[in-house]
Amino acid sequence: MTVKKAKFRLQLARQKKVVKHVGLSFNVSDPGGWFINPVVSEACGETMDYGKLFAYLFRRFGYPNFGWDGYKELTKYILTTPHKDLFLCVVPFVGDSTDLHFSFLTPFDVYLAAENYGQRFRHAWEMRAFDWQEQRGLPHWMPGWLNFCTSASRESCADAPEYTNWRDTTKWMFLPGGPSDPHYELRKKASEFFKALYADYEAVERRPGYVERATDWREWDDADPLKSFAEAGFAALQDLRRPVRVRDAAIDAFGEVKESRAMKSLDTVNEAPASGYPSGNLGNVATKEFADLHGLIMKMGKGNARRGIAKMMALAQQS
Structure with a gap:
């Protein structure tokens, strides 16, 4: 776990452009079959006044630090959390739903680890299915299929590696293509092979379902890679209750503080x-x-706004 134990305060985030960030969901199914976000709902409830939220964000953090959809969204703030690989994205939604106000961003490998944990029994079943198929024998057209996958992948990326293991090509077997495709017959065979493999092996061993997490994130397995991120997300949302002064009064994200x-x-x-x-x-x-101008300043300062402004002002004074 990389969650910092020191006292935490929300700050405007600065994401590294070299790292691809994607959405990270804490949604689980409740007993009624509905999806809920136990992290957001516990920290903030199910509804929250978007006007009060916006006022708080502007008063505490100033101007938004990232661009947003000017038509659909009021604004967007991306904030830090106690976990260095998790960011809180706040977009006050005109409708007051906290599920839409708040989302989280993380590097892709973190998202993938969380997804794989929920599907770990499925993945293990799939490996056993592949072993079973290899014991039965692979179709005679498989070498040609490997060559096709290698050629197709190199059309978009010249440095793509050569496919030598049929297991690595199963992601291509979902796309049979159309009759006009010169490789249609081969792709059709691969698609039918993959469907039959799953159906035939399921007659031997039932395919496991996705492992659902508990509705209380604190009860998730300690080995679950999502748990430490849930803890960090909850801590970040809780910090929205920290008051910020307005003259001799104070507000938090929920409104005026007593x-x-x-x-x-x-x-x-x-x-x-x-x-x-x-x-x-x-x-x-x-x-x-x-x-x-903003982009030029950041470029001149190599990501540091103060340095970029200083350089630009120095150039302006020379002219």
Whole structure:
């Protein structure tokens, strides 16, 4: 587990562009068969006023740190969590559903590990099915199929490796193609072979289902790679209850905080440094130009905004 045990506070995130991030879901099935997110629902409930959430985000963090769908979404903030490989994405949804307000991003290998854990018994069954098929013998056209898969993959990537094991090509067997495809007959044979393999082996051993997780994320197996991320996600969402001051009052993501709690709380944070500065107005009057300028600043600073601005101002003073 890589969750930091030190005191945590949400911050604006800076994702590494070299790392591919994808969505990470904590959804599970409840007894009624509905999907629920136990991490989000426990931390924030099922509904949350999007206006109060937006006001809190703007007051605490300032301007959004990532672009968003200007037609569908109000804004987007991507924030840190206690886990270095997990980010909290907040998009206040006009409809108040917390399932739509909050999502999580993680590197692809983390997502894959979580998915594979839920399908671990299926994968083991599949390996036994492949062993069983090899004992029975492979069809005579398999060498030609391996050559086809190698050629097809190299059409999109010249450095793609050569396929030498039929097990690695099963992902291609789902696509039989159409009659106009010059390789249609071969692809059709591969597709039918794969379907028959699953059906025939299931008569020998029933295929396991997906392993469902408990509705309480704390009850998940310690070996489950998703558990430490659920813990980090919950901690991040809980930090939305940390008050931020507005004059002599305070708010959190759920609205105004009672005076007694705000006054006694040692965890109340100050407003964002951008508060009071109309920095975003440049984007209002020259949207594309300001976005281009932002990109140039970040490029000159090699990802560091302060360094980029300093370099640009130095160049401007020389002209």
